[in-house]
Amino acid sequence: MADKRGVTIRELAQAAGVSIGTVSRALKGQPGLSEQTRTQVLEVAQQLGYDTAKLRTGKPRRMLFLYSRHMGSLANNPFYSYVLHGAETVCREAGVPLSLLSVQSGEDIAGQVRRHEADALLGAGYFDPEAMDAVRRCELPLVLVDHFFPGVRCINDDNQLGAWLATKHLLEGNSQRIAAIFGPLAHYSTSLRAKGFRRALFEAGRLFDPDYEVTLDPALEYRDAGRDAMRRLLELPQPPDAVFAYNDSTAMFGMELCQERGLRVPEDIRFVGYDDIEEASHCKPPLSTVKMDKEALGNMAARALIDGDVEPSEASLPVELVVRESSRVAPPPADAAPARRTKRQAVTAER
Structure with a gap:
Protein backbone atom coordinates (compact mmCIF):
# COMPACT_ATOMS: atom_id res chain seq x y z
CA MET A 1 0.00 0.00 0.00
CA ALA A 2 1.32 3.44 -0.91
CA ASP A 3 2.21 6.05 1.65
CA LYS A 4 -0.98 8.01 2.28
CA ARG A 5 0.90 11.29 2.40
CA GLY A 6 2.23 10.74 -1.14
CA VAL A 7 -1.07 10.08 -2.97
CA THR A 8 -2.81 13.06 -4.52
CA ILE A 9 -6.33 13.23 -5.91
CA ARG A 10 -4.81 13.80 -9.36
CA GLU A 11 -2.81 10.56 -9.09
CA LEU A 12 -5.90 8.75 -7.90
CA ALA A 13 -7.89 10.06 -10.90
CA GLN A 14 -5.13 8.98 -13.30
CA ALA A 15 -4.93 5.53 -11.76
CA ALA A 16 -8.71 5.09 -11.98
CA GLY A 17 -8.85 6.51 -15.51
CA VAL A 18 -11.42 9.16 -14.59
CA SER A 19 -11.52 12.92 -14.01
CA ILE A 20 -10.72 14.65 -10.73
CA GLY A 21 -14.39 15.69 -10.52
CA THR A 22 -15.48 12.05 -10.80
CA VAL A 23 -13.11 11.06 -7.99
CA SER A 24 -14.48 13.86 -5.84
CA ARG A 25 -18.07 12.75 -6.41
CA ALA A 26 -17.28 9.11 -5.77
CA LEU A 27 -15.48 9.78 -2.47
CA LYS A 28 -18.15 12.23 -1.32
CA GLY A 29 -20.96 9.84 -2.22
CA GLN A 30 -22.59 12.41 -4.48
CA PRO A 31 -25.11 11.44 -7.20
CA GLY A 32 -24.42 11.48 -10.93
CA LEU A 33 -22.15 8.40 -11.20
CA SER A 34 -22.82 4.81 -12.09
CA GLU A 35 -22.27 2.28 -9.32
CA GLN A 36 -19.57 0.67 -11.44
CA THR A 37 -17.60 3.93 -11.64
CA ARG A 38 -18.08 4.69 -7.96
CA THR A 39 -16.92 1.19 -6.96
CA GLN A 40 -13.92 1.43 -9.28
CA VAL A 41 -12.79 4.74 -7.74
CA LEU A 42 -13.22 3.48 -4.18
CA GLU A 43 -11.27 0.31 -4.92
CA VAL A 44 -8.38 2.24 -6.48
CA ALA A 45 -8.41 4.68 -3.54
CA GLN A 46 -8.12 1.76 -1.13
CA GLN A 47 -5.34 0.13 -3.16
CA LEU A 48 -3.30 3.36 -3.24
CA GLY A 49 -4.02 4.16 0.38
CA TYR A 50 -5.58 7.53 -0.42
CA ASP A 51 -6.37 9.47 2.75
CA THR A 52 -10.07 10.28 2.33
CA ALA A 53 -9.87 12.66 5.28
CA LYS A 54 -8.17 15.09 2.92
CA LEU A 55 -11.37 15.37 0.91
CA ARG A 56 -13.94 17.56 2.61
CA THR A 57 -17.55 16.54 2.21
CA GLY A 58 -20.64 18.64 1.60
CA LYS A 59 -20.69 22.15 0.16
CA PRO A 60 -17.50 24.24 0.19
CA ARG A 61 -16.66 25.91 3.48
CA ARG A 62 -14.97 28.80 1.66
CA MET A 63 -14.78 29.75 -2.02
CA LEU A 64 -11.99 31.74 -3.65
CA PHE A 65 -12.52 34.01 -6.69
CA LEU A 66 -9.30 33.99 -8.75
CA TYR A 67 -8.33 36.30 -11.59
CA SER A 68 -5.07 37.03 -13.36
CA ARG A 69 -3.26 40.21 -12.30
CA HIS A 70 -2.20 40.94 -15.86
CA MET A 71 -5.80 42.09 -16.47
CA GLY A 72 -5.30 44.94 -14.02
CA SER A 73 -7.71 45.81 -11.24
CA LEU A 74 -11.39 44.94 -11.28
CA ALA A 75 -12.04 48.68 -11.52
CA ASN A 76 -10.36 48.65 -14.95
CA ASN A 77 -12.32 45.55 -15.97
CA PRO A 78 -15.92 46.14 -14.86
CA PHE A 79 -17.04 42.98 -16.66
CA TYR A 80 -15.43 40.85 -13.94
CA SER A 81 -16.95 43.00 -11.21
CA TYR A 82 -20.37 41.87 -12.43
CA VAL A 83 -19.20 38.24 -12.48
CA LEU A 84 -17.88 38.60 -8.93
CA HIS A 85 -21.15 40.12 -7.76
CA GLY A 86 -23.11 37.24 -9.28
CA ALA A 87 -20.91 34.70 -7.50
CA GLU A 88 -21.10 36.60 -4.21
CA THR A 89 -24.91 36.62 -4.33
CA VAL A 90 -25.08 32.83 -4.59
CA CYS A 91 -22.40 32.31 -1.94
CA ARG A 92 -24.11 34.67 0.49
CA GLU A 93 -27.44 32.87 0.08
CA ALA A 94 -25.71 29.52 0.61
CA GLY A 95 -23.72 30.73 3.61
CA VAL A 96 -20.37 30.18 1.89
CA PRO A 97 -17.76 32.91 2.45
CA LEU A 98 -16.19 34.20 -0.78
CA SER A 99 -12.76 35.82 -0.93
CA LEU A 100 -10.79 37.42 -3.76
CA LEU A 101 -7.24 36.77 -5.00
CA SER A 102 -5.30 38.04 -8.01
CA VAL A 103 -2.46 35.81 -9.20
CA GLN A 104 0.20 35.69 -11.88
CA SER A 105 2.78 33.26 -13.24
CA GLY A 106 5.94 32.85 -11.20
CA GLU A 107 4.21 33.25 -7.85
CA ASP A 108 3.50 30.57 -5.26
CA ILE A 109 -0.14 30.33 -6.29
CA ALA A 110 -0.77 27.14 -4.29
CA GLY A 111 0.63 28.80 -1.16
CA GLN A 112 -1.59 31.84 -1.61
CA VAL A 113 -4.64 29.65 -2.10
CA ARG A 114 -3.81 27.70 1.08
CA ARG A 115 -3.61 30.92 3.09
CA HIS A 116 -7.19 31.69 2.06
CA GLU A 117 -8.21 28.22 3.34
CA ALA A 118 -10.39 27.78 0.25
CA ASP A 119 -11.82 24.43 -0.76
CA ALA A 120 -13.37 25.57 -4.07
CA LEU A 121 -11.97 27.83 -6.80
CA LEU A 122 -13.80 30.08 -9.27
CA GLY A 123 -11.37 31.32 -11.94
CA ALA A 124 -12.43 34.35 -14.01
CA GLY A 125 -10.80 35.39 -17.28
CA TYR A 126 -7.64 34.26 -18.99
CA PHE A 127 -4.86 32.37 -17.18
CA ASP A 128 -1.67 31.61 -19.08
CA PRO A 129 -0.62 27.93 -19.18
CA GLU A 130 1.84 28.29 -16.31
CA ALA A 131 -0.69 29.94 -14.02
CA MET A 132 -3.38 27.47 -15.08
CA ASP A 133 -1.14 24.53 -14.25
CA ALA A 134 -0.42 26.01 -10.81
CA VAL A 135 -4.14 26.52 -10.15
CA ARG A 136 -4.94 22.93 -11.12
CA ARG A 137 -2.16 21.59 -8.88
CA CYS A 138 -4.12 22.97 -5.92
CA GLU A 139 -6.39 19.95 -6.50
CA LEU A 140 -9.54 21.78 -5.49
CA PRO A 141 -12.89 21.80 -7.30
CA LEU A 142 -12.53 24.39 -10.08
CA VAL A 143 -14.94 26.20 -12.41
CA LEU A 144 -13.76 28.70 -15.03
CA VAL A 145 -15.69 31.73 -16.30
CA ASP A 146 -14.79 33.54 -19.55
CA HIS A 147 -12.05 31.02 -20.25
CA PHE A 148 -11.68 27.49 -21.56
CA PHE A 149 -9.33 24.73 -20.49
CA PRO A 150 -9.64 21.03 -21.34
CA GLY A 151 -10.81 18.85 -18.49
CA VAL A 152 -12.37 21.73 -16.52
CA ARG A 153 -15.96 22.93 -16.07
CA CYS A 154 -16.18 26.17 -18.11
CA ILE A 155 -18.97 28.76 -18.39
CA ASN A 156 -18.91 31.33 -21.20
CA ASP A 157 -21.24 33.45 -23.27
CA ASP A 158 -21.73 32.82 -27.00
CA MET A 292 -25.15 39.01 -21.95
CA ASP A 293 -26.09 38.31 -18.34
CA LYS A 294 -22.69 38.86 -16.71
CA GLU A 295 -23.93 38.17 -13.21
CA ALA A 296 -25.41 34.89 -14.44
CA LEU A 297 -21.88 33.74 -15.34
CA GLY A 298 -20.81 34.17 -11.72
CA ASN A 299 -24.09 32.74 -10.47
CA MET A 300 -23.74 29.56 -12.49
CA ALA A 301 -20.11 29.05 -11.58
CA ALA A 302 -20.67 29.49 -7.84
CA ARG A 303 -23.76 27.28 -7.91
CA ALA A 304 -21.85 24.53 -9.73
CA LEU A 305 -19.13 24.58 -7.07
CA ILE A 306 -21.63 24.55 -4.21
CA ASP A 307 -23.55 21.66 -5.80
CA GLY A 308 -20.36 19.74 -6.63
CA ASP A 309 -21.15 19.96 -10.36
CA VAL A 310 -17.56 20.23 -11.58
CA GLU A 311 -17.44 17.56 -14.27
CA PRO A 312 -15.58 18.81 -17.39
CA SER A 313 -18.07 20.56 -19.68
CA GLU A 314 -18.77 23.91 -21.30
CA ALA A 315 -21.95 25.95 -20.86
CA SER A 316 -22.74 28.84 -23.18
CA LEU A 317 -25.04 31.71 -22.20
CA PRO A 318 -27.12 33.57 -24.83
CA VAL A 319 -26.30 37.06 -26.10
CA GLU A 320 -28.25 39.86 -27.79
CA LEU A 321 -27.41 42.99 -29.74
CA VAL A 322 -28.41 46.29 -28.14
CA VAL A 323 -28.53 49.11 -30.71
CA ARG A 324 -27.95 52.63 -29.43
CA GLU A 325 -26.92 55.95 -30.98
CA SER A 326 -23.25 55.10 -31.61
CA SER A 327 -24.11 52.83 -34.55
CA ARG A 328 -27.39 54.17 -35.89
CA VAL A 329 -27.48 55.08 -39.53
CA ALA A 330 -28.10 58.82 -39.82
CA PRO A 331 -31.25 59.74 -41.83
CA PRO A 332 -30.83 61.98 -44.89
CA PRO A 333 -30.84 65.75 -44.14
CA ALA A 334 -34.30 67.24 -43.95
CA ASP A 335 -33.43 69.93 -46.51
CA ALA A 336 -32.05 67.45 -49.04
CA ALA A 337 -33.35 68.03 -52.55
CA PRO A 338 -36.15 65.61 -53.49
CA ALA A 339 -35.28 62.92 -55.95
CA ARG A 340 -36.17 63.70 -59.57
CA ARG A 341 -39.45 62.08 -60.51
CA THR A 342 -39.74 59.86 -63.54
CA LYS A 343 -42.13 60.78 -66.31
CA ARG A 344 -44.49 57.95 -65.24
CA GLN A 345 -44.47 59.23 -61.59
CA ALA A 346 -45.20 62.78 -62.77
CA VAL A 347 -48.19 61.66 -64.87
CA THR A 348 -49.52 59.62 -61.97
CA ALA A 349 -49.21 62.59 -59.60
CA GLU A 350 -51.12 64.89 -62.04
CA ARG A 351 -54.01 62.42 -62.11
Whole structure:
Protein backbone atom coordinates (compact mmCIF):
# COMPACT_ATOMS: atom_id res chain seq x y z
CA MET A 1 0.00 0.00 0.00
CA ALA A 2 1.32 3.44 -0.91
CA ASP A 3 2.21 6.05 1.65
CA LYS A 4 -0.98 8.01 2.28
CA ARG A 5 0.90 11.29 2.40
CA GLY A 6 2.23 10.74 -1.14
CA VAL A 7 -1.07 10.08 -2.97
CA THR A 8 -2.81 13.06 -4.52
CA ILE A 9 -6.33 13.23 -5.91
CA ARG A 10 -4.81 13.80 -9.36
CA GLU A 11 -2.81 10.56 -9.09
CA LEU A 12 -5.90 8.75 -7.90
CA ALA A 13 -7.89 10.06 -10.90
CA GLN A 14 -5.13 8.98 -13.30
CA ALA A 15 -4.93 5.53 -11.76
CA ALA A 16 -8.71 5.09 -11.98
CA GLY A 17 -8.85 6.51 -15.51
CA VAL A 18 -11.42 9.16 -14.59
CA SER A 19 -11.52 12.92 -14.01
CA ILE A 20 -10.72 14.65 -10.73
CA GLY A 21 -14.39 15.69 -10.52
CA THR A 22 -15.48 12.05 -10.80
CA VAL A 23 -13.11 11.06 -7.99
CA SER A 24 -14.48 13.86 -5.84
CA ARG A 25 -18.07 12.75 -6.41
CA ALA A 26 -17.28 9.11 -5.77
CA LEU A 27 -15.48 9.78 -2.47
CA LYS A 28 -18.15 12.23 -1.32
CA GLY A 29 -20.96 9.84 -2.22
CA GLN A 30 -22.59 12.41 -4.48
CA PRO A 31 -25.11 11.44 -7.20
CA GLY A 32 -24.42 11.48 -10.93
CA LEU A 33 -22.15 8.40 -11.20
CA SER A 34 -22.82 4.81 -12.09
CA GLU A 35 -22.27 2.28 -9.32
CA GLN A 36 -19.57 0.67 -11.44
CA THR A 37 -17.60 3.93 -11.64
CA ARG A 38 -18.08 4.69 -7.96
CA THR A 39 -16.92 1.19 -6.96
CA GLN A 40 -13.92 1.43 -9.28
CA VAL A 41 -12.79 4.74 -7.74
CA LEU A 42 -13.22 3.48 -4.18
CA GLU A 43 -11.27 0.31 -4.92
CA VAL A 44 -8.38 2.24 -6.48
CA ALA A 45 -8.41 4.68 -3.54
CA GLN A 46 -8.12 1.76 -1.13
CA GLN A 47 -5.34 0.13 -3.16
CA LEU A 48 -3.30 3.36 -3.24
CA GLY A 49 -4.02 4.16 0.38
CA TYR A 50 -5.58 7.53 -0.42
CA ASP A 51 -6.37 9.47 2.75
CA THR A 52 -10.07 10.28 2.33
CA ALA A 53 -9.87 12.66 5.28
CA LYS A 54 -8.17 15.09 2.92
CA LEU A 55 -11.37 15.37 0.91
CA ARG A 56 -13.94 17.56 2.61
CA THR A 57 -17.55 16.54 2.21
CA GLY A 58 -20.64 18.64 1.60
CA LYS A 59 -20.69 22.15 0.16
CA PRO A 60 -17.50 24.24 0.19
CA ARG A 61 -16.66 25.91 3.48
CA ARG A 62 -14.97 28.80 1.66
CA MET A 63 -14.78 29.75 -2.02
CA LEU A 64 -11.99 31.74 -3.65
CA PHE A 65 -12.52 34.01 -6.69
CA LEU A 66 -9.30 33.99 -8.75
CA TYR A 67 -8.33 36.30 -11.59
CA SER A 68 -5.07 37.03 -13.36
CA ARG A 69 -3.26 40.21 -12.30
CA HIS A 70 -2.20 40.94 -15.86
CA MET A 71 -5.80 42.09 -16.47
CA GLY A 72 -5.30 44.94 -14.02
CA SER A 73 -7.71 45.81 -11.24
CA LEU A 74 -11.39 44.94 -11.28
CA ALA A 75 -12.04 48.68 -11.52
CA ASN A 76 -10.36 48.65 -14.95
CA ASN A 77 -12.32 45.55 -15.97
CA PRO A 78 -15.92 46.14 -14.86
CA PHE A 79 -17.04 42.98 -16.66
CA TYR A 80 -15.43 40.85 -13.94
CA SER A 81 -16.95 43.00 -11.21
CA TYR A 82 -20.37 41.87 -12.43
CA VAL A 83 -19.20 38.24 -12.48
CA LEU A 84 -17.88 38.60 -8.93
CA HIS A 85 -21.15 40.12 -7.76
CA GLY A 86 -23.11 37.24 -9.28
CA ALA A 87 -20.91 34.70 -7.50
CA GLU A 88 -21.10 36.60 -4.21
CA THR A 89 -24.91 36.62 -4.33
CA VAL A 90 -25.08 32.83 -4.59
CA CYS A 91 -22.40 32.31 -1.94
CA ARG A 92 -24.11 34.67 0.49
CA GLU A 93 -27.44 32.87 0.08
CA ALA A 94 -25.71 29.52 0.61
CA GLY A 95 -23.72 30.73 3.61
CA VAL A 96 -20.37 30.18 1.89
CA PRO A 97 -17.76 32.91 2.45
CA LEU A 98 -16.19 34.20 -0.78
CA SER A 99 -12.76 35.82 -0.93
CA LEU A 100 -10.79 37.42 -3.76
CA LEU A 101 -7.24 36.77 -5.00
CA SER A 102 -5.30 38.04 -8.01
CA VAL A 103 -2.46 35.81 -9.20
CA GLN A 104 0.20 35.69 -11.88
CA SER A 105 2.78 33.26 -13.24
CA GLY A 106 5.94 32.85 -11.20
CA GLU A 107 4.21 33.25 -7.85
CA ASP A 108 3.50 30.57 -5.26
CA ILE A 109 -0.14 30.33 -6.29
CA ALA A 110 -0.77 27.14 -4.29
CA GLY A 111 0.63 28.80 -1.16
CA GLN A 112 -1.59 31.84 -1.61
CA VAL A 113 -4.64 29.65 -2.10
CA ARG A 114 -3.81 27.70 1.08
CA ARG A 115 -3.61 30.92 3.09
CA HIS A 116 -7.19 31.69 2.06
CA GLU A 117 -8.21 28.22 3.34
CA ALA A 118 -10.39 27.78 0.25
CA ASP A 119 -11.82 24.43 -0.76
CA ALA A 120 -13.37 25.57 -4.07
CA LEU A 121 -11.97 27.83 -6.80
CA LEU A 122 -13.80 30.08 -9.27
CA GLY A 123 -11.37 31.32 -11.94
CA ALA A 124 -12.43 34.35 -14.01
CA GLY A 125 -10.80 35.39 -17.28
CA TYR A 126 -7.64 34.26 -18.99
CA PHE A 127 -4.86 32.37 -17.18
CA ASP A 128 -1.67 31.61 -19.08
CA PRO A 129 -0.62 27.93 -19.18
CA GLU A 130 1.84 28.29 -16.31
CA ALA A 131 -0.69 29.94 -14.02
CA MET A 132 -3.38 27.47 -15.08
CA ASP A 133 -1.14 24.53 -14.25
CA ALA A 134 -0.42 26.01 -10.81
CA VAL A 135 -4.14 26.52 -10.15
CA ARG A 136 -4.94 22.93 -11.12
CA ARG A 137 -2.16 21.59 -8.88
CA CYS A 138 -4.12 22.97 -5.92
CA GLU A 139 -6.39 19.95 -6.50
CA LEU A 140 -9.54 21.78 -5.49
CA PRO A 141 -12.89 21.80 -7.30
CA LEU A 142 -12.53 24.39 -10.08
CA VAL A 143 -14.94 26.20 -12.41
CA LEU A 144 -13.76 28.70 -15.03
CA VAL A 145 -15.69 31.73 -16.30
CA ASP A 146 -14.79 33.54 -19.55
CA HIS A 147 -12.05 31.02 -20.25
CA PHE A 148 -11.68 27.49 -21.56
CA PHE A 149 -9.33 24.73 -20.49
CA PRO A 150 -9.64 21.03 -21.34
CA GLY A 151 -10.81 18.85 -18.49
CA VAL A 152 -12.37 21.73 -16.52
CA ARG A 153 -15.96 22.93 -16.07
CA CYS A 154 -16.18 26.17 -18.11
CA ILE A 155 -18.97 28.76 -18.39
CA ASN A 156 -18.91 31.33 -21.20
CA ASP A 157 -21.24 33.45 -23.27
CA ASP A 158 -21.73 32.82 -27.00
CA ASN A 159 -18.77 34.99 -28.01
CA GLN A 160 -18.68 34.08 -31.69
CA LEU A 161 -22.39 34.74 -32.20
CA GLY A 162 -22.16 38.06 -30.35
CA ALA A 163 -19.36 39.37 -32.56
CA TRP A 164 -21.18 38.11 -35.65
CA LEU A 165 -24.34 40.02 -34.65
CA ALA A 166 -22.35 43.21 -34.02
CA THR A 167 -20.50 43.06 -37.34
CA LYS A 168 -23.64 42.10 -39.28
CA HIS A 169 -25.34 45.17 -37.83
CA LEU A 170 -22.53 47.41 -39.08
CA LEU A 171 -22.68 45.75 -42.50
CA GLU A 172 -26.43 46.27 -42.74
CA GLY A 173 -25.88 49.95 -42.02
CA ASN A 174 -23.92 50.14 -45.29
CA SER A 175 -20.55 50.81 -43.68
CA GLN A 176 -17.81 50.10 -46.23
CA ARG A 177 -14.62 49.93 -44.15
CA ILE A 178 -15.34 48.00 -40.97
CA ALA A 179 -12.46 47.64 -38.54
CA ALA A 180 -12.04 45.70 -35.31
CA ILE A 181 -10.04 46.25 -32.13
CA PHE A 182 -9.18 43.18 -30.07
CA GLY A 183 -7.25 42.30 -26.96
CA PRO A 184 -4.78 39.38 -26.97
CA LEU A 185 -6.09 36.67 -29.29
CA ALA A 186 -4.69 34.03 -26.92
CA HIS A 187 -7.69 34.79 -24.71
CA TYR A 188 -10.51 32.33 -25.39
CA SER A 189 -13.34 34.87 -25.58
CA THR A 190 -11.32 37.28 -27.72
CA SER A 191 -10.34 34.61 -30.24
CA LEU A 192 -13.99 33.61 -30.66
CA ARG A 193 -15.05 37.23 -31.11
CA ALA A 194 -12.42 37.59 -33.83
CA LYS A 195 -13.87 34.52 -35.55
CA GLY A 196 -17.37 35.97 -35.38
CA PHE A 197 -16.16 39.28 -36.85
CA ARG A 198 -14.40 37.55 -39.77
CA ARG A 199 -17.29 35.18 -40.36
CA ALA A 200 -19.74 38.07 -40.79
CA LEU A 201 -17.43 39.73 -43.32
CA PHE A 202 -17.00 36.46 -45.21
CA GLU A 203 -20.73 35.82 -45.38
CA ALA A 204 -21.26 39.35 -46.71
CA GLY A 205 -18.70 38.77 -49.45
CA ARG A 206 -16.24 41.25 -47.96
CA LEU A 207 -12.53 40.55 -48.28
CA PHE A 208 -10.79 40.42 -44.92
CA ASP A 209 -8.15 43.16 -44.78
CA PRO A 210 -5.70 42.56 -41.89
CA ASP A 211 -4.91 46.31 -41.76
CA TYR A 212 -8.41 46.89 -40.38
CA GLU A 213 -7.93 44.50 -37.45
CA VAL A 214 -5.66 45.71 -34.65
CA THR A 215 -4.85 44.41 -31.17
CA LEU A 216 -4.16 46.36 -28.01
CA ASP A 217 -0.52 46.97 -27.15
CA PRO A 218 0.03 45.03 -23.87
CA ALA A 219 2.89 47.37 -22.93
CA LEU A 220 0.51 50.32 -22.56
CA GLU A 221 -1.96 51.21 -19.84
CA TYR A 222 -5.49 50.05 -20.66
CA ARG A 223 -6.93 53.44 -21.72
CA ASP A 224 -3.77 54.36 -23.62
CA ALA A 225 -3.84 51.01 -25.43
CA GLY A 226 -7.41 51.59 -26.61
CA ARG A 227 -6.63 55.07 -27.87
CA ASP A 228 -3.42 53.87 -29.52
CA ALA A 229 -5.30 51.14 -31.39
CA MET A 230 -7.83 53.69 -32.66
CA ARG A 231 -5.03 56.06 -33.68
CA ARG A 232 -3.46 53.32 -35.80
CA LEU A 233 -6.77 52.78 -37.59
CA LEU A 234 -7.29 56.49 -38.23
CA GLU A 235 -3.83 56.76 -39.77
CA LEU A 236 -4.65 54.21 -42.48
CA PRO A 237 -4.80 55.61 -46.04
CA GLN A 238 -8.54 54.95 -45.92
CA PRO A 239 -9.64 55.11 -42.27
CA PRO A 240 -12.59 52.95 -41.18
CA ASP A 241 -16.14 54.22 -41.12
CA ALA A 242 -17.19 51.63 -38.51
CA VAL A 243 -15.48 49.82 -35.61
CA PHE A 244 -16.32 46.70 -33.67
CA ALA A 245 -14.43 46.66 -30.36
CA TYR A 246 -14.04 43.47 -28.35
CA ASN A 247 -15.31 45.19 -25.21
CA ASP A 248 -17.16 48.36 -24.26
CA SER A 249 -14.26 50.11 -22.55
CA THR A 250 -12.12 49.82 -25.69
CA ALA A 251 -14.98 51.10 -27.84
CA MET A 252 -15.44 54.14 -25.58
CA PHE A 253 -11.70 54.91 -25.64
CA GLY A 254 -11.87 54.75 -29.44
CA MET A 255 -14.90 57.04 -29.63
CA GLU A 256 -13.18 59.49 -27.31
CA LEU A 257 -10.17 59.81 -29.62
CA CYS A 258 -12.33 60.13 -32.73
CA GLN A 259 -14.34 62.95 -31.19
CA GLU A 260 -11.18 64.75 -30.14
CA ARG A 261 -10.12 64.66 -33.80
CA GLY A 262 -13.37 66.19 -34.97
CA LEU A 263 -15.11 63.03 -36.16
CA ARG A 264 -18.82 62.66 -35.47
CA VAL A 265 -20.24 59.46 -34.04
CA PRO A 266 -22.20 57.90 -35.74
CA GLU A 267 -22.31 60.24 -38.76
CA ASP A 268 -18.63 59.82 -39.69
CA ILE A 269 -17.78 56.59 -37.88
CA ARG A 270 -20.00 54.03 -36.14
CA PHE A 271 -19.11 51.95 -33.06
CA VAL A 272 -20.30 48.70 -31.46
CA GLY A 273 -18.78 47.32 -28.26
CA TYR A 274 -19.29 44.14 -26.25
CA ASP A 275 -20.40 43.30 -22.68
CA ASP A 276 -22.99 46.07 -22.03
CA ILE A 277 -21.32 47.46 -18.92
CA GLU A 278 -23.26 50.22 -17.16
CA GLU A 279 -21.15 53.04 -18.63
CA ALA A 280 -22.08 51.97 -22.18
CA SER A 281 -25.59 53.41 -21.92
CA HIS A 282 -24.40 56.68 -20.33
CA CYS A 283 -21.52 57.73 -22.59
CA LYS A 284 -22.07 60.25 -25.40
CA PRO A 285 -23.38 59.02 -27.67
CA PRO A 286 -24.73 55.90 -25.93
CA LEU A 287 -22.80 52.85 -27.11
CA SER A 288 -24.32 49.99 -29.10
CA THR A 289 -23.12 46.72 -27.64
CA VAL A 290 -23.58 42.97 -27.27
CA LYS A 291 -25.34 42.14 -24.05
CA MET A 292 -25.15 39.01 -21.95
CA ASP A 293 -26.09 38.31 -18.34
CA LYS A 294 -22.69 38.86 -16.71
CA GLU A 295 -23.93 38.17 -13.21
CA ALA A 296 -25.41 34.89 -14.44
CA LEU A 297 -21.88 33.74 -15.34
CA GLY A 298 -20.81 34.17 -11.72
CA ASN A 299 -24.09 32.74 -10.47
CA MET A 300 -23.74 29.56 -12.49
CA ALA A 301 -20.11 29.05 -11.58
CA ALA A 302 -20.67 29.49 -7.84
CA ARG A 303 -23.76 27.28 -7.91
CA ALA A 304 -21.85 24.53 -9.73
CA LEU A 305 -19.13 24.58 -7.07
CA ILE A 306 -21.63 24.55 -4.21
CA ASP A 307 -23.55 21.66 -5.80
CA GLY A 308 -20.36 19.74 -6.63
CA ASP A 309 -21.15 19.96 -10.36
CA VAL A 310 -17.56 20.23 -11.58
CA GLU A 311 -17.44 17.56 -14.27
CA PRO A 312 -15.58 18.81 -17.39
CA SER A 313 -18.07 20.56 -19.68
CA GLU A 314 -18.77 23.91 -21.30
CA ALA A 315 -21.95 25.95 -20.86
CA SER A 316 -22.74 28.84 -23.18
CA LEU A 317 -25.04 31.71 -22.20
CA PRO A 318 -27.12 33.57 -24.83
CA VAL A 319 -26.30 37.06 -26.10
CA GLU A 320 -28.25 39.86 -27.79
CA LEU A 321 -27.41 42.99 -29.74
CA VAL A 322 -28.41 46.29 -28.14
CA VAL A 323 -28.53 49.11 -30.71
CA ARG A 324 -27.95 52.63 -29.43
CA GLU A 325 -26.92 55.95 -30.98
CA SER A 326 -23.25 55.10 -31.61
CA SER A 327 -24.11 52.83 -34.55
CA ARG A 328 -27.39 54.17 -35.89
CA VAL A 329 -27.48 55.08 -39.53
CA ALA A 330 -28.10 58.82 -39.82
CA PRO A 331 -31.25 59.74 -41.83
CA PRO A 332 -30.83 61.98 -44.89
CA PRO A 333 -30.84 65.75 -44.14
CA ALA A 334 -34.30 67.24 -43.95
CA ASP A 335 -33.43 69.93 -46.51
CA ALA A 336 -32.05 67.45 -49.04
CA ALA A 337 -33.35 68.03 -52.55
CA PRO A 338 -36.15 65.61 -53.49
CA ALA A 339 -35.28 62.92 -55.95
CA ARG A 340 -36.17 63.70 -59.57
CA ARG A 341 -39.45 62.08 -60.51
CA THR A 342 -39.74 59.86 -63.54
CA LYS A 343 -42.13 60.78 -66.31
CA ARG A 344 -44.49 57.95 -65.24
CA GLN A 345 -44.47 59.23 -61.59
CA ALA A 346 -45.20 62.78 -62.77
CA VAL A 347 -48.19 61.66 -64.87
CA THR A 348 -49.52 59.62 -61.97
CA ALA A 349 -49.21 62.59 -59.60
CA GLU A 350 -51.12 64.89 -62.04
CA ARG A 351 -54.01 62.42 -62.11
